[in-house]
Amino acid sequence: AQxxxxxxxxxxxxxxxxxxxxxxxxxxxxxxxxxxxQYPNQGLQLLLKYTTxxxxxxxxxxxEAEFKKSETSFHLTKPSAHMSDAAEYFCAxxxxxxxxxxxxxxxxxxxxxx
Amino acid sequence: xxxISQKPSRDICQRGTSLTIQCQxxxxxxxxxWYRQQPGQSLTLIATANQGSxxxxxxxxxxxxxxxxxxxxxxxxxxxxxxxxEDSSIYLCSTSQGNTEAFFxxxxxLTVV
Numbered sequence: 001a002q003x004x005x006x007x008x009x010x011x012x013x014x015x016x017x018x019x020x021x022x023x024x025x026x027x028x029x030x031x032x033x034x035x036x037x038q039y040p041n042q043g044l045q046l047l048l049k050y051t052t053x054x055x056x057x058x059x060x061x062x063x064e065a066e067f068k069k070s071e072t073s074f075h076l077t078k079p080s081a082h083m084s085d086a087a088e089y090f091c092a093x094x095x096x097x098x099x100x101x102x103x104x105x106x107x108x109x110x111x112x113x114x
Numbered sequence: 115x116x117x118i119s120q121k122p123s124r125d126i127c128q129r130g131t132s133l134t135i136q137c138q139x140x141x142x143x144x145x146x147x148w149y150r151q152q153p154g155q156s157l158t159l160i161a162t163a164n165q166g167s168x169x170x171x172x173x174x175x176x177x178x179x180x181x182x183x184x185x186x187x188x189x190x191x192x193x194x195x196x197x198x199x200e201d202s203s204i205y206l207c208s209t210s211q212g213n214t215e216a217f218f219x220x221x222x223x224l225t226v227v
Contacts, residue, residue, distance in 0.1 A: 043218040094213040106156040
């Protein structure tokens with residue numbers, strides 16, 4: 001079975017500071033990993049994904065994440081936070097044998113302090 | 115990619131009534147998914163809807179409460195029946211491109227009073 005754990009339901013950073021949102025996964029087969037962002041009153045938007053190949057993936061809005069198999073992690077980072085980054089962030093996993101189903105973490109709410 | 119239009123975007127309903135949420139995809143897709151996102155929580159899969167067959171419900175969700183239609187490869191509806199305040203949530207329609215990406219509608223914010 002697949003599952004995702006996001007450490008920290010709420011994270012606050014100052015504008016211009018590093019953003020680090022943590023995600024660990026559990027999967028018995030090679031995972032596909034995703035980060036989605038949800039702005040208030042909107043659906044989910046894909047930030048970035050890892051399927052195969054390079055383990056450091058870059059996404060939109062300056063975000064990136066690194067797949068570390070040995071640590072079963074896929075943490076999301078951004079060097080410098082902007083006020084517009086304030087949103088809910090969800091890590092998700094799927095695999096080739098989950099029938100197109102995605103499993104989501106509980107989400108991390110990011111607050112950016114001016 | 116797939117663009118999903120979902121409506122209504124929000125509604126306030128009386129308890130005991132039903133609400134049908136519509137989801138339209140701009141391309142033909144095999145599988146569509148319905149999620150519930152309760153306040154402050156993550157997404158919980160309600161059911162998977164395949165065209166031409168009964169929807170597959172996850173544990174804790176039943177067809178009588180959440181009937182789903184899937185009349186063709188671009189459209190699906192979810193009905194929340196006999197609503198109570200506990201049904202107040204965001205309901206999200208989704209489809210996926212294999213296992214490599216999931217696409218979401220804008221969500222329906224339901225408040226039951």
